[in-house]
Amino acid sequence: MKSKDYMNNKQITVTSPLLPNLDEFYELLKQIWDSKWITNNGSFHRQLEAALAEYLKVPYVSLFTNGTLPLLTALQALRITGEVITTPYSFVATTHSIWWNGCKPVFVDVDPKTGNMNPNKIEAAITPKTTAIMPVHCYGKPCDVRRIKEIADKYGLKVIYDAAHAFALEIPKNEEDYKVAFDEANNVFNPSQAAKKVEVETESILNWGDMSTLSFHATKVYNTIEGGAMIMHDAETKKRIDYLKNFGFADEVTVVGPGINSKVDEMRAAYGLLNLKQVDAAIEARKNTANVYRDALRGIDGLTYYEDMPGVKHNYSYFPIFIDAEKYGMTRDELYFKMKEANVLGRRYFYPLISEFSTYRGLESARKENLPNAHKMADSVICLPMHHELSEENINRILNIIIH
Secondary structure (H helix, E strand, O other): OOOHHHHHOOOEOOOOOOOOOHHHHHHHHHHHHHHOOOOOOOHHHHHHHHHHHHHHOOOEEEEEOOOHHHHHHHHHHOOOOOEEEEOOOOOOHHHHHHHHOOOEEEEOOEOOOOOOEOHHHHHHHOOOOEEEEEOEOHHHOOOOHHHHHHHHHHHOOEEEEEOOOOOOOEEEOOHHHHHHHHHHHHHOOOOOOOOOOOOOOEEEHHHOOOEEEEEOOOOOOOOOOOOEEEEEOOHHHHHHHHHHOEOOEEEOOEEOOOOOEOOOOHHHHHHHHHHHOOHHHHHHHHHHHHHHHHHHHOOOOOEEEOOOOOOOEOOOOOEEEEEOHHHHOOOHHHHHHHHHHOOEOOEOOOOOOHHHOOOOOOOHHHOHHHOHHHHHHHOOEEEEOOOOOOOHHHHHHHHHHHHO
């Protein structure tokens, strides 16, 4: 029998996958086995696309085998060339997708109050070679989509949102409510203030931009083990994307373009259908954890974090904290390893910046002096454990390390 001391020191992971009920999953697997239709746009694949479109409040969804391929395909589908303005504060797949398409990524600095691209920096980065903007809803915090649309429309640019963190994220639909949310965003990085609770009509963040892409990796709020999706606005685009992810085939004998293979199999589609039934409860559990963290950490000198934005329906993808070593009395890395020694796994997400990697550090836009806010965030961030299975005991263990 394991000792109490061992159990009290059981590893707490930074994330934990949302898993469907095994008996229910087995019943669907039996149907798949009986049908012998295991891939190529099967019944569960079609059901999941329809169910996700309804749940996410979007017109069309196209499933992919991971979250990177929709980014690659979106750039291809929109025929993006030249330069693409993006953020250095993201997972590498964002910028890799631009590079793989033969385009040049141009980094702009972030707003430290959201972690997202600073719209005021975008316009200055536009050149005659710029064709698109690829923002990221970092940590599930919404980008200022209205301001980005104004800039894109002014210069005739396409906008592809990397929404890997933005499953079920909704923003105020009314323009005035939207302004309140983003005006208040100037104060959400202040741990002495709790967020204002307001109820407004909302819409999916995924309806903004020319296309949005999602990741359904096991670490995400909603997962299909590995998987992803693209959101588009019309049936014709949906048809074209479906061709492109199936080698470009329009029918048995017609190839309409150079496509890839990114078809989702029936097993993962069935898994996804079951997870969709329980994702709301998982998000609510994450919200409760975030509120406990905030209440406990509010007012600690040298430690900051994000509050909710008023009127925004958050998904609580991550809970990043930012450490000012001089005020907190410990560096970010010292706290990170203190947690690790106590068997609590945080994540320095996103450290290092994409602009620091060898492929990109030679770019003019990657120079450190151009990205002061992104560097400051990358050097001070720790994402605390955040998932639906965290117990009260788990949360208290985590907080005791940080507070004491």
